[in-house]
Amino acid sequence: MPDARFPVEMISGVPVVVTPEEVDITNAGGLRTALLEAAGNGPGRLVVDMTRTQFCDTAGLHALMLAHKRAVAESGDIRLVVTSAAVLRIFAITGLDDVIPHFATLEEALAATSGSAESS
């Protein structure tokens, strides 16, 4: 059953999982499940729209990393849309920004071709 806290939209055939204002140890398990389910729709691209997310802790990062690993193992890819300075900061400090491509807008995440991953 889809988790109401992590709605999934299909945009141009790409599942886009939208994350809430806070992603932390209390809902990271739900995010992990939502990402695996959305990725289960078939190999390919998955976008996580974190535009609304102002705060993300290490448990949230682990959920994103796990989804990234699964996607890569199945020759798919995962892109993030991140605008919050606090979220960008924890990405930088934990080295995650070199691993998962992230973009400033949903349009860029959807438009970027595979492999041209640009992290600012």
Added chain:
Amino acid sequence: MTAVDPVSVEARLRDIQSITDVALSRLDDLDLLAELLDRTREVLQADTAAVLLLDFSSGQLIATAAAGLEEEVRQGVRIPVGHGFAGRIAAEHRPVVLDRVDHTTVMNPILWSKGIRSMAGVPMVASGRVIGVLHVGSLTPRRFTSGDVELLQLAGDRAAAAVQSMTAAADRAAVTALQRSLVPSALPAVAGAEMAARYIPGSGAVGGDWYDVFTLPTGHVCVTVGDVAGSGLAAAVIMGRMRSTLRAYALETTDPSEVVGRLDRKMQHFEPDALATVVYAVMEPGLHQMHVALAGHFPPVIARPGQPAELADIRPGALIGAAPRTRRPVTTVAVPPGALLCFYTDGLVERPGEVIDEGLDRLCRAVTAQSPEAACATVMGALVGSEPARDDIALLMIRRHAGRETDTDA
């Protein structure tokens, strides 16, 4: 059922009570399972009863307890999910009744060679998933009725609850024993340095945080703090493997990037689902500088005498398990005499709804270049206080003796 026989209703209630008897719960779980199998056999007038538990890693059902069929357990019978009688029950998640027991319906030769003619089995379900199968058998031909199956399911539910509590207790005991054996209670004596550490398990299950300090034959001092994602026995086991792997690679090279890189390759090959963060530092024999590689971990804090503490300026690197063939940069940090280094895990600095810099600033304000024992106490007081920790916390402080002390030691 049209006419209800009051005698049979009474007998049935007695049967139900025999299985749900509260006195059973006073037994410990393994005895409860044995007693439950005896009672199940009795109320269903069956000749055999057995419990097979699902081993999630292999996808096999393993004979765990039996009455009248002890050889099944003694011989360690294993049935793959989806195959044979028990395997079908687990795969289809529903009861199965067999009127004919032979190699076409049953995989386990013990059952037919024993002369079992009819069988009934039910799934054991805990927290919505199948954890095993309970089955009964009869040496004379009979047809197990839907009433029999209902009673059997009742016993199956009871057995599932007992097994779940047994597993939880065993996991807790194992994790505690692992933590005790892996987190060093005594830190090594290192000339020219003092150390102190804290380890606090989180309020949920104990997890995969650890710290370790050891010296190399070259005189280098290696310091590591890490955090395996997840909690419970699985995380603690991975933590144990990572800790010994790091020690093994540390003996081969003093390049922190190389040690962490090899650890990452080993983890990605043998534990492909694991994610972990690690900080690994190699201090020169004189302790005047350290070479550090980070793998998704927060950088250590350094407090130099007479100066406010700050995050050591170390280039980040990707966490363990993140991406193949990742090379993490090495940063060299000067450690002046009297300086204190503070290594920690995220549980110390993260608070709900707070950006990470606030937690890191709070830590920097609490750390001063004092004795490591006093510094640990100050930091735990300032950052943890009397709140129960949500997540595990590991904290390790190392202070290089001030110049004069080193001279007198030498």
